[in-house]
Amino acid sequence: MDLGLEGKIALVTGASRGIGRAIVGKLAEEGADVMLVARNISNLETACEEIRESTGRRAEYCSADLSGTDGVATAFEALRSAYGRIDILVNNAGDTQSGDFLVLDDEAWDSGFALKFFGYVRMSRALWPMLKESRGSVINIVGTGALTPGPHFAIGGSVNAAVTNFSKALANLGLVDDVNVNVVHPGTVAETDRYETLLARNAEAQGLERDEAERRSLVSQGIRRFALPADVATVAAFLASPLARHVQGTQSIIDGGSTKGL
Numbered sequence: 263m264d265l266g267l268e269g270k271i272a273l274v275t276g277a278s279r280g281i282g283r284a285i286v287g288k289l290a291e292e293g294a295d296v297m298l299v300a301r302n303i304s305n306l307e308t309a310c311e312e313i314r315e316s317t318g319r320r321a322e323y324c325s326a327d328l329s330g331t332d333g334v335a336t337a338f339e340a341l342r343s344a345y346g347r348i349d350i351l352v353n354n355a356g357d358t359q360s361g362d363f364l365v366l367d368d369e370a371w372d373s374g375f376a377l378k379f380f381g382y383v384r385m386s387r388a389l390w391p392m393l394k395e396s397r398g399s400v401i402n403i404v405g406t407g408a409l410t411p412g413p414h415f416a417i418g419g420s421v422n423a424a425v426t427n428f429s430k431a432l433a434n435l436g437l438v439d440d441v442n443v444n445v446v447h448p449g450t451v452a453e454t455d456r457y458e459t460l461l462a463r464n465a466e467a468q469g470l471e472r473d474e475a476e477r478r479s480l481v482s483q484g485i486r487r488f489a490l491p492a493d494v495a496t497v498a499a500f501l502a503s504p505l506a507r508h509v510q511g512t513q514s515i516i517d518g519g520s521t522k523g524l
């Protein structure tokens with residue numbers, strides 16, 4: 263199926279690794295020219311080289327810390343000077359801390375909201391006029407923690423719920439400005455650094471080896487396997503495409519059936 267992404271311009275945050283790397287690669291594979299944003303320059307350079315080589319598309323990067331206003335301004339300026347326009351914004355950079363509610367301090371809560379909530383809000387606000395001009399789309403990568411809270415994921419769940427609410431509000435503005443806004447909720451996504459970090463904390467809390475904690479997590483979720491970054495990227499690319507123009511303000515859950523409620 264041709265997604266109709268040839269020649270589109272896409273900016274993906276947290277694009278150097280994990281889910282963001284898979285999304286930016288998929289968009290380029292489908293014909294988009296891309297801007298990758300994250301902090302580590304060496305990872306960004308490697309990702310850009312791989313994308314140029316495998317797709318032949320233009321891939322630029324911007325090193326910026328999106329947990330503050332300066333980083334968002336830097337990313338906006340990099341996009342504006344490299345491409346001068348944008349069709350697709352994928353907000354994906356997030357790094358909330360999990361663990362014991364009584365141990366996680368204000369700093370952990372602040373940094374969780376600073377990057378994933380305010381980072382998404384600020385990037386959307388900065389790029390909205392250009393997205394309005396191109397009748398573009400915003401895809402917010404959120405997480406099933408928004409739907410099913412857990413005591414050890416209180417920060418991530420709260421941030422994700424806030425991003426989901428914000429996304430619906432933005433989708434309503436998008437009806438006026440002709441910009442599509444949708445949310446993708448991944449469940450547990452293996453082969454990401456975040457997965458390994460969360461798994462290690464989980465294993466430690468339960469006094470288990472990594473592999474045993476992983477096995478129990480799969481069993482407790484009652485699913486066939488964990489998601490892979492490519493599972494999320496495929497859905498994000500579809501939602502970013504003109505084929506999904508009538509899909510507005512929705513939440514797509516990519517968790518293999520782990521979420522049991524509605």
Ligand SMILES: NC(=O)c1ccc[n+]([C@@H]2O[C@H](COP(=O)([O-])OP(=O)(O)OC[C@H]3O[C@@H](n4cnc5c(N)ncnc54)[C@H](OP(=O)(O)O)[C@@H]3O)[C@@H](O)[C@H]2O)c1
Pocket residue numbers: 275276277278279280281282299300301302303305326327328329354355356357358377378403404405406447448449450451452454455456457
């Ligand atoms: N993995 C999962 O199981 C899972 C499940 C549900 C939802 N999610 C969500 O999916 C998104 C991506 O997760 P992931 O697993 O792919 O994470 P990851 O493997 O840890 O990658 C995170 C990406 O964000 C960038 N990043 C981190 N802090 C940043 C900052 N302050 N400013 C700019 N960029 C920053 C990282 O690059 P640098 O470190 O170089 O900046 C990297 O490119 C997150 O929002 C996460 O909450 C993940």
